[in-house]
Amino acid sequence: MSGDGVGASARRVGGYGRVTGHQEYLADITLTDMLHVKLVTLDCARARIISIDKTAAEQVSGVRLIMTAEDLPHPMPRFGPQFQDRPVLATGETKYHGEPIAAVAAETKDAAEAAAKLVRVDHEVLVDGVFSVSRALDPTAPLVQDPDLRPDDPLANTNILREHHFGWGDVDSQEADLVVENTYEFPMVTHFAIEPHGFMAAPDGDGIAIWSTIQHPYLLQKTIAKLLDLPLAKVRVFAPDPGGAFGGKQNPKLEPLVAYMSLRTGRPVRLILTLDETFQAVRRASTEIRVRTGLNSDGTLVFEDFESNFLIGAYVDIADRVVTKGNYLAAGPYRVPAVRIIARGILSHTTPSTAFRGFGIPQVTWARESNLDEGARALGIDRLEIRLRNLAEQGEEFVPGDTPADGDWQQAVRRAAELLGWDEPLPAGRGRGIALGLKSGPTTGLSYSTVRLLGDGSVLIYSGTSDMGQGARTVFAQIASQELGVPLDRISVIMGDSTVVPYDQQTSASRSSVLMGTAVLRACQDIQAKVRTMAARLDGVDESEVSVEKGMVYLPGREATVTETLVTGLGPLGGELVGNGEMRKDKDLEHPLGGSALFFEFNATAVELEVDPGTGEITITKHMTVSDVGLAMNPLQVTGQDEGAAIMGLGHTLMEHYIFDEEGRIRNLGAIDYRIPTSLDLPLELRSDSIENADGPGPYGVKGISEGALLAVSPAVGSAVTEATGLIIRDLPLTPQRVWEAMMERV
Amino acid sequence: MRDTLSIEVKVNGIDRSIEVPVHHTLLDVLREEVGLTGTKECCVVGECGACTVIVDGRPINSCLMLAVEVDGAEVTTVEGLAAEDGRLNPLQEAFLDKGAPQCGFCIPGQLMSAQALLDKKPNPTVDDVHEGLAGNLCRCAGYQQITAAVLAAAEVERQ
Ligand code: FES
Ligand code: FES
Numbered sequence: 001m002s003g004d005g006v007g008a009s010a011r012r013v014g015g016y017g018r019v020t021g022h023q024e025y026l027a028d029i030t031l032t033d034m035l036h037v038k039l040v041t042l043d044c045a046r047a048r049i050i051s052i053d054k055t056a057a058e059q060v061s062g063v064r065l066i067m068t069a070e071d072l073p074h075p076m077p078r079f080g081p082q083f084q085d086r087p088v089l090a091t092g093e094t095k096y097h098g099e100p101i102a103a104v105a106a107e108t109k110d111a112a113e114a115a116a117k118l119v120r121v122d123h124e125v126l127v128d129g130v131f132s133v134s135r136a137l138d139p140t141a142p143l144v145q146d147p148d149l150r151p152d153d154p155l156a157n158t159n160i161l162r163e164h165h166f167g168w169g170d171v172d173s174q175e176a177d178l179v180v181e182n183t184y185e186f187p188m189v190t191h192f193a194i195e196p197h198g199f200m201a202a203p204d205g206d207g208i209a210i211w212s213t214i215q216h217p218y219l220l221q222k223t224i225a226k227l228l229d230l231p232l233a234k235v236r237v238f239a240p241d242p243g244g245a246f247g248g249k250q251n252p253k254l255e256p257l258v259a260y261m262s263l264r265t266g267r268p269v270r271l272i273l274t275l276d277e278t279f280q281a282v283r284r285a286s287t288e289i290r291v292r293t294g295l296n297s298d299g300t301l302v303f304e305d306f307e308s309n310f311l312i313g314a315y316v317d318i319a320d321r322v323v324t325k326g327n328y329l330a331a332g333p334y335r336v337p338a339v340r341i342i343a344r345g346i347l348s349h350t351t352p353s354t355a356f357r358g359f360g361i362p363q364v365t366w367a368r369e370s371n372l373d374e375g376a377r378a379l380g381i382d383r384l385e386i387r388l389r390n391l392a393e394q395g396e397e398f399v400p401g402d403t404p405a406d407g408d409w410q411q412a413v414r415r416a417a418e419l420l421g422w423d424e425p426l427p428a429g430r431g432r433g434i435a436l437g438l439k440s441g442p443t444t445g446l447s448y449s450t451v452r453l454l455g456d457g458s459v460l461i462y463s464g465t466s467d468m469g470q471g472a473r474t475v476f477a478q479i480a481s482q483e484l485g486v487p488l489d490r491i492s493v494i495m496g497d498s499t500v501v502p503y504d505q506q507t508s509a510s511r512s513s514v515l516m517g518t519a520v521l522r523a524c525q526d527i528q529a530k531v532r533t534m535a536a537r538l539d540g541v542d543e544s545e546v547s548v549e550k551g552m553v554y555l556p557g558r559e560a561t562v563t564e565t566l567v568t569g570l571g572p573l574g575g576e577l578v579g580n581g582e583m584r585k586d587k588d589l590e591h592p593l594g595g596s597a598l599f600f601e602f603n604a605t606a607v608e609l610e611v612d613p614g615t616g617e618i619t620i621t622k623h624m625t626v627s628d629v630g631l632a633m634n635p636l637q638v639t640g641q642d643e644g645a646a647i648m649g650l651g652h653t654l655m656e657h658y659i660f661d662e663e664g665r666i667r668n669l670g671a672i673d674y675r676i677p678t679s680l681d682l683p684l685e686l687r688s689d690s691i692e693n694a695d696g697p698g699p700y701g702v703k704g705i706s707e708g709a710l711l712a713v714s715p716a717v718g719s720a721v722t723e724a725t726g727l728i729i730r731d732l733p734l735t736p737q738r739v740w741e742a743m744m745e746r747v
Numbered sequence: 748m749r750d751t752l753s754i755e756v757k758v759n760g761i762d763r764s765i766e767v768p769v770h771h772t773l774l775d776v777l778r779e780e781v782g783l784t785g786t787k788e789c790c791v792v793g794e795c796g797a798c799t800v801i802v803d804g805r806p807i808n809s810c811l812m813l814a815v816e817v818d819g820a821e822v823t824t825v826e827g828l829a830a831e832d833g834r835l836n837p838l839q840e841a842f843l844d845k846g847a848p849q850c851g852f853c854i855p856g857q858l859m860s861a862q863a864l865l866d867k868k869p870n871p872t873v874d875d876v877h878e879g880l881a882g883n884l885c886r887c888a889g890y891q892q893i894t895a896a897v898l899a900a901a902e903v904e905r906q
Contacts, residue, residue: 011843018851019839021785021825025852028784110768194789194797194886195852243787243852244886275790469850469887636846640889644849647888671794671884679877679890686891 005482005550006475006700009636013473013493014241026198026213026240031268034200035064037261038112039254039277040102040119045664046129046349047094050122052102057118062111065265066119068102072260077227078149081219081251085149086315086352088227088256093126095144095314096350097665098280100254105261105269129349129664130159133288133309136346144314144347161312161345162320166328166592168400169303169338176294176302180375184367185731186714187657188286188311191356192676195243196278201258202268207234208259213242215250215466216506221498223252224259237498245468246648247355248282250508251317276669283658285310285319285345285353285360289367293374294338299381301390303338304331308364312345313352320345322353325440326360328399328593332368333409333438333602334390335398349664355508357648358710361439366732369435369715374728383719384417384434391436394695403596407628407703409436409604412691416604419624419687426608430621431724434606437711441704443595445515445585448502451480451523453531455574457563458490461520464504465512467495470706471637472512476520478633479699483524485551485562510601510704513633514697515583521699522581530577531562534569599696602628603708605646605716607683611724616740618654618721620683625713627688630696630703642688642709649713650683651676654733754818758783759827767814773807774798776814777824785825785855789884796883799856800824806863808882825855828862838862841900842893849887857883861897871901 004010017023054066069076069091076087090099102119106112130136130144136159143159150156155163200211207230214220217239225235242249254271262269273281288309294302308327312319327343376386391413392398392405417423417434426432450462459480465472473493481488494501504516528548535553536543547554553565566577588595608622625646632638655675659667668674688709694701714732722728727742751766758781767776774791777783777800786809787797793811800809801823828836835843838861848854857880864871864879871879876894885893 009846012846012848014851015843015848016835018848018854019825019835019842019858020829020833021783021855023851024784025787027788028778192886193850193852194787194795194884195850196789242850244850246886272788275795471849640846640849640887640892643891644888647890648886670792671790672792676884676886677888677890678881678884679894680881682877682890 004478004488006478006633008478009634010474010478010488012471012637013477013488014467024240025195025243026200026211027272029211029240031200031202034268034270035105035107035265036109036112037103037105037258037269037271038116039100040104040116040121041098041100042094042121042123043665044125045097046126047123048126049090049092049094049101050124053120053122056120057104057115060106060111060115060118062107063104063115064107065105065261066102066115067261067264071264077256079223079227079252079256080316081318082320083316085145088260098277100257103257103261105265125663127663131348131350131660131664133311133346136348144349159347161316161347162323164324164327164343166341167339171303171305171338171340174294174303174338177297178295178375178378179292180371180378181292182371182374182730183288183290184370186287186363186366187652187732188283189652189656190279190283190658191246191248193242193244193246193248196273196275197249197253197281198272199254199258200268200270201262203262203266204236207236208263209236209238210255210259211238211240212255213249214239214252215242215245215468215508217466217496217498218464218503219506220252220255224255227256228259239466239496241496242466242468245466246357247359247508250355250506253281275671279666279669279674280351283351283353284356285312285322285363287311287363289364291367291371293371295375295379297379299376299379299386299389301334301336304336304368306330306341308341308343310345310360311348313348313350315352317352317354319353322355322360325593326364329361329438329440330364330368333392333398333405333436335392335396357645358439358707359509361437361711362649362652362714365435365437365711366714369712370718370730373719384422387413387434387436406600407602407695408691408693409602409628412602412626412628413604415689415691416606416624416626419689420606420608420622422606429724430608430610431720431722432606432608433716433719433723434604435712435715435719437603437605437708439601439707439711440597441599441601442509442511442515442585443593443597444587445511445583445598446505447516447519447583448504449516449519449523449581450502451520451527451579453484453527453566453577455570455576457486457566459484459486461491461493462501463493463495463516463520464501465495465516466507468507470641471634472516474637475513475517475633479517479520480524482550483521483528510706513702514598514704517699517702518583519581522583523579526579526581527577531565535565538565538569599703601704601708603711605709605712607716607720609717609720609724611721611739613743616736616743618734618739620650621685623683623686625688625709626691627705627708628691628703629705630698631692631694631701632690633702638690638705639688641706643686645707645709646686646688646713647677647682649710650681652733653714653717655735657733752815754815756817757821759823769815771814772810773800773812773814773817774809777809783824783826787852787855796856796860797853799859799883801859801863804866806860825858828858837903838865838900841896841903845892845896845899847889847892847896849889853883853885857885857893865897865901865904869901869904871897873898
């Protein structure tokens with residue numbers, strides 16, 4: 001569909017800047033009199049800091065400040081979205097490879113870099129670091145976190161941050177014809193947004209201004225206000241569109257550091273991480289998940305039993321939430337009489353793990369779906385058939401007492417199978433796999449939007465969402481276009497300035513089309529109501545006789561556009577109409593996640609592939625991904641997000657993983673040794689499709705998208721590898737080396 | 748040894764003489780001295796392609812080339828693709844039509860590699876595009892849209 005309204009594959013709003021080089025990302029912003037910051041780190045994971053000698057570094061011309069823990073308030077200020085455990089700078093001990101110990105601010109980048117190398121950190125490497133689940137759980141292992149930071153926590157003297165229990169029914173009393181039990185591992189991978197994280201701060205009158213590549217500017221505002229004891233009104237956050245984020249840019253990281261440095265020097269300061277440093281800043285939790293699947297001989301699921309260990313980092317960031325939200329739906333989209341889930345977040349001396357597209361679900365999906373296939377094989381049941389047999393029907397409460405299945409998931413599964421040609425004869429040497437992924441959308445939400453219909457009928461939309469590539473600007477503009485009858489080229493979407501744009505809780509969980517989209521829609525409806533009043537006044541009729549719809553005003557005996565009505569109605573002084581919209585989903589304290597899912601992201605992924613018997617290399621010949629999106633507000637953008645998620649899923653499935661040495665150093669920092677998919681790594685055929693039944697909770701029936709197509713890639717590929725080779729590999733990634741070794745082991 | 752050298756370089760059609768620190772890369776100088784920030788910085792080791800510009804007709808990673816090496820050369824950056832009045836060239840138009848830019852951060856580099864490819868090979872195949880742009884990472888992974896855009900632009904140029 002062409003055009004500007006909802007459902008059109010309109011050009012991206014903000015696209016012009018992106019193809020001309022004029023889009024301003026954080027690192028493109030220069031502030032007058034700005035200082036450049038470089039971090040000081042150690043090339044080891046865990047060390048005791050004995051002393052820091054700044055003398056040599058201070059001699060470098062242009063150096064203005066070398067900040068260490070000593071220069072910060074005592075006790076060390078700490079922050080975090082869940083636990084206040086992350087220090088502004090390491091104090092006493094470093095807890096992961098690359099943890100910042102000090103930072104230099106200088107007149108030039110060269111000077112900052114030179115001086116950072118000269119800061120002498122006298123330290124003792126503590127070799128007994130915790131880098132694995134088994135070591136973390138060993139009672140002789142050192143504690144990653146100081147127990148004093150976890151008062152009243154019964155687990156404070158262990159490396160387990162939290163142990164969560166979910167489920168229903170009684171697993172132990174179930175009788176199953178077949179029980180399959182295995183453990184599946186998922187590697188540490190990193191977001192690798194092409195834009196490295198960046199942070200700036202500057203004194204701003206009696207407050208402070210912060211610039212960040214952040215997804216949650218309003219959480220940042222609260223964090224800084226609290227640390228600096230400032231009112232929110234004195235903390236101005238600028239959040240330019242991130243150059244890719246994928247969850248890695250959700251939560252504050254080094255903004256507090258630059259804030260303190262800027263206040264100390266009285267000058268603007270800027271810190272742009274190197275790509276290597278971003279590897280040390282954000283990653284996905286690695287996992288070891290043991291799953292027992294109970295099945296009847298006809299393939300009916302009898303129980304699912306999970307023990308899920310998530311190796312999180314040295315500070316929690318949002319990792320505990322990843323553990324709960326990821327594991328709560330461990331049993332997936334199926335009808336299962338009894339489910340038991342034990343899920344642990346386990347601290348380690350590694351980079352803090354954080355949100356990453358899929359939010360814990362890709363890890364549990366790898367385990368659940370792979371194990372289901374092992375059951376299907378043992379029972380001689382087709383892998384598509386076993387899924388369809390157990391899949392929840394629309395409206396079915398597959399998690400007792402919780403949000404029922406909110407889509408026709410069967411339709412998505414059948415579509416994926418049909419696109420792949422599941423029933424067609426398998427070409428020689430190939431294997432196929434199909435897997436299903438299910439993720440909860442947001443469990444709470446709060447978004448406000450203001451829409452201004454200006455005197456000439458053009459529109460400004462204010463939204464606190466971060467447009468990090470998902471295309472939020474475009475769909476918000478399409479909503480306004482649809483409701484107010486204004487073409488997209490007369491609409492601007494204003495984001496990224498907390499002083500100007502009203503509050504939004506966050507940009508995460510694929511929420512924005514539904515939550516902020518509703519706020520924008522309501523703001524437009526607020527304007528429509530005002531236009532209606534205006535039109536009734538102009539024609540001297542009762543408001544009940546007037547309706548406003550899709551940019552048109554319908555009056556007794558005539559109709560007019562919104563713009564015509566506006567221009568006449570505003571009169572000679574001009575002016576504008578302002579609409580406000582709000583959308584909230586409150587907390588539900590009774591719910592294990594603090595709220596039920598607003599919607600689900602459901603995806604079916606089907607692949608066909610070949611494995612090179614000589615090298616172990618996998619070639620994906622077909623990759624079909626089908627998501628239930630409710631409605632595609634912009635099908636072109638939905639395709640981009642779905643294909644992008646699918647390819648990102650191939651990254652952690654086939655090639656991506658951190659490599660550590662014994663001392664917990666990441667050995668493959670940066671783009672040379674850590675490979676992500678390129679244009680040469682694509683499936684020979686990759687297609688995405690959307691199920692659109694307009695049954696979502698957002699405007700026009702939309703649901704969230706953007707994560708679905710990543711969820712089930714690994715098990716679909718793993719299952720296809722098994723069919724092609726007979727090998728069962730339960731660790732990712734399926735690198736040529738790993739596959740080749742498995743083939744060699746067999747012979 | 749001198750810390751800076753003066754170079755003469757044509758950037759997007761404009762002759763400039765710039766005093767450049769000898770150890771600074773072309774990327775540094777474009778972004779900091781010339782003020783053209785469309786060229787992006789990511790890996791700085793020649794692996795991601797975000798910093799791709801065209802030097803004397805060839806796509807290069809500007810993070811790997813010292814600025815002094817472009818003395819006397821002609822450099823085109825992403826800012827040099829559109830006409831002076833802001834009208835987009837066919838490649839840029841195709842990128843928008845096909846939905847190639849998502850976050851957009853890799854896009855300047857993709858465009859420059861693609862432009863260099865089309866300049867050399869006006870009728871590329873899908874494989875040519877995949878090969879030609881293999882050095883340009885896109886974590887949003889809009890590879891299929893990018894490829895479609897390059898092929899569409901070639902089509903437009905043929906007509
Ligand atoms: S920044 Fe030059 S290739 Fe990555
Ligand atoms: S568009 Fe985001 S990295 Fe390519």
